[in-house]
Amino acid sequence: MTFHGWSIPSWSAVAMTRIIEDSAKTPGNQPRDKLKRFRFPSGTRLWLHRSYPQGPASHCPMLIRILLLCLLLVPAQSFADNLQPQTWTLPDNATFLQEYPLPPSAGDPWDRADVAYSIAIQAVATPEEIARANFRALFNVFTFSEVLGPDFNQQRFPLTAAFFQRLKETINPPKNRLKDTFQRPRPYIIHPQRIKPLVLAEAGYSYPSGHATWSWTFALVLAELDPGHRTAFLREAAAIGMSRVLGGMHYVSDVTMSRGLAEWIFSELMQTPRFQKDLEALRAAEWTPPPSRP
Template identity: 30%
Template sequence: MRTLLASITVALALVASPLAQAADEAKPFATAKEIDLLQILPPPPANDSAQTKAELGEVLTLQVTRTPEMEKRAQADVVEDVWRFAEVIGSPKFNRESLPKFAAFFDRVVATEGAVVDPAKDTWKRPRPHQVSDLVKPTVKISNSGAWPSGHTTVGTLMGIVLSNMLPERRAAIMARAWEYGNNRIVGGIHYRSDVEMGRISGSVIAQTIAQQDDFKTEFAAAKAELRSALGM
């Protein structure tokens, strides 16, 4: 009996694993070799600069003025995937199970952000607000990786641009959500505003660059067709 139960457990794990591991195993469309942010973005301001001090003040102000709803949304946006746009898509079919081609495509889009941004963050190593001031109490999961540029903002902007290119009829709502996604990193107390601004530039550059690639074009077309069909468009 124990052997049978063990076999069933393993079988179930094998069935579930493709969905759980898909994003982690996705191949990025580009890496820092193709898109070198060190050659595109300026270096971050110094910790004792007037700009950093002003931005730290904004983080501390938000810390005492953010509402429970703002905190809740910032915490939810810690997740880095395209399903965070569900509220502006407004369809029960907007999920991984219903859109396998779309999901696999966006797994690659998300993987591209890390492949491009992480090397730059590791080089610049800008400390996050809570590392500079003990007064900062983030309301989201703590991260101690480099802050410049914001990876969450980069991927949010990148996903927003690509998704809105699939659904141009909803571009305004999608990009507004992408902007909120980035801004929630400031609300959450984990990033400065300039980190977010650099993330928006990075996401835009990545979107424009990978859109020229043949493999991106092929997978984009299939994902777009699947999405629009599921939404009845």
């Protein structure tokens, strides 16, 4: 069985490095040029495909002030219009469910390799790595300040915060449908004597990983906004995903297969005119030029 050209379940740091390097070589605009497909272990192919009442004439000075204020607010309002609270359009959840590969079965070789990897990575985890995993567990787009520096924060980039929160809410329905369908127990729940919750314990299911799906999708979109940091974004996304394995919340297969889901979602969004328009509006508002580490 293979995933993105490498053997499963040969999980290792080398494999994760290859994922990052392969993705970094992919041109940032490739998904918008053509559909991408991914081969998963099951052999499945994912085709990443308010009126002011009229007043008497004596109110004209006030009306003039209002009109001037409106003119000043046009750019901001224009961008706000582009960031409507509803999510962007993706294929229906049933499509994701039909195409997405099944998780390993309890006790099969893939599952046993997952368990062994989780035990091994926790055995050598340092206090610094555990602290970093707990930081990454509180994931949002500004977790990528690890790449862009401390000035990349919500106070300086409020529109970016809103955009990526909307993106997260777009990702959640298919991700949650898959989790609720497959119902793979989290490692620390099913193996409490062998795998410990080293981060804040979460309920819910393990496959696919929400953090890994969010972070990889975010990294791909950030790379559209700032292509010069593409490799660093993907590296950080991979680290965020693997921190979930160290924390006992996910298996490495949950994390790795989530990358395929993220690529699929990204490809679909990049073919959506509304998403492209919103992305360009965000680029003009807060990413021209992109933020940089001091």
